[in-house]
Amino acid sequence: MNTSASRTIRSSADWVDYFRANAEQQKDIPWDEPVNLSAEERAVIIPSLRGWQLGETSDGAHLLAASHTYAADLGDATFIEAARLFIAEEQRHGGNLGRFLDCAGVSRAISDWGDTLFRAVRYFVPRMEIWATPVVMVETHALIYYNAVRRATRSAVLRRICEQILADEVAHIRFQCERLALLHHGRAGWLQALTMLFHRGFFTVITLAVWVGHRHALTAGGYRFKRFWAMAWSKMHHAWALMNPQAYAWNDPMPGHAPQAEEMPAGA
Ligand SMILES: [Fe+2]
Numbered sequence: 001m002n003t004s005a006s007r008t009i010r011s012s013a014d015w016v017d018y019f020r021a022n023a024e025q026q027k028d029i030p031w032d033e034p035v036n037l038s039a040e041e042r043a044v045i046i047p048s049l050r051g052w053q054l055g056e057t058s059d060g061a062h063l064l065a066a067s068h069t070y071a072a073d074l075g076d077a078t079f080i081e082a083a084r085l086f087i088a089e090e091q092r093h094g095g096n097l098g099r100f101l102d103c104a105g106v107s108r109a110i111s112d113w114g115d116t117l118f119r120a121v122r123y124f125v126p127r128m129e130i131w132a133t134p135v136v137m138v139e140t141h142a143l144i145y146y147n148a149v150r151r152a153t154r155s156a157v158l159r160r161i162c163e164q165i166l167a168d169e170v171a172h173i174r175f176q177c178e179r180l181a182l183l184h185h186g187r188a189g190w191l192q193a194l195t196m197l198f199h200r201g202f203f204t205v206i207t208l209a210v211w212v213g214h215r216h217a218l219t220a221g222g223y224r225f226k227r228f229w230a231m232a233w234s235k236m237h238h239a240w241a242l243m244n245p246q247a248y249a250w251n252d253p254m255p256g257h258a259p260q261a262e263e264m265p266a267g268a
């Protein structure tokens with residue numbers, strides 16, 4: 001029993017305002033500067049960065065399909081615009097990383113096993129929960145991965161791209177977690193326990209897959225396996241706390257529409 005249920009779900013209109021404002025407050029990327037990648041950075045970072053660049057460039061068609069169904073169920077048409085702006089932000093990440101690869105004379109990836117696996121899970125069923133669950137887990141890893149790349153490179157351009165992605169992902173995780181809290185709200189206790197058991201198993205698999213695919217870049221950025229593993233679970237526990245329905249006050253009959261006084265994510 002949680003006695004301090006004080007969080008509030010932000011309305012879709014609040015999220016639309018946030019994404020629009022964030023699009024206007026992007027960090028300046030010093031594109032005029034040389035790429036400045038050492039041979040070692042090219043060997044260690046670039047192969048895995050190509051995979052992440054591909055992952056960031058999803059066209060969003062499946063999310064939009066899921067959002068239409070979800071928004072209709074919830075009676076919250078504004079959510080579709082929030083989802084569209086979220087997709088635009090991910091595509092901006094992919095666009096900046098792609099432009100960086102172009103500047104470095106590296107071809108962009110066309111396929112990547114991690115990306116293929118991730119898309120398969122999301123596309124299997126176009127439902128918001130099936131979509132948001134793996135996304136929040138990968139975004140949790142993005143917080144570690146882009147920090148590792150930021151630390152591992154001397155390239156001012158790449159560092160700035162990573163800083164922007166890191167800032168944006170904090171808000172993305174909150175966006176997904178609020179959706180999941182809404183979706184889990186009212187679920188029978190045994191089913192919620194089963195859901196969280198599935199989350200832990202699935203997160204274990206994703207975490208191991210991220211390590212296998214990106215361990216060289218992670219290690220170069222200061223994350224050996226033990227630190228990476230501990231950090232991943234610590235960040236995911238934070239996300240699980242954010243998606244816990246018991247942490248929220250459920251006073252409004254239509255939480256998706258309830259404008260709330262709580263501030264939007266700081267710095268993102
Ligand atoms: Fe992203």
Ligand SMILES: [Fe+2]
Pocket residue numbers: 090139168169172
């Ligand atoms: Fe994201």
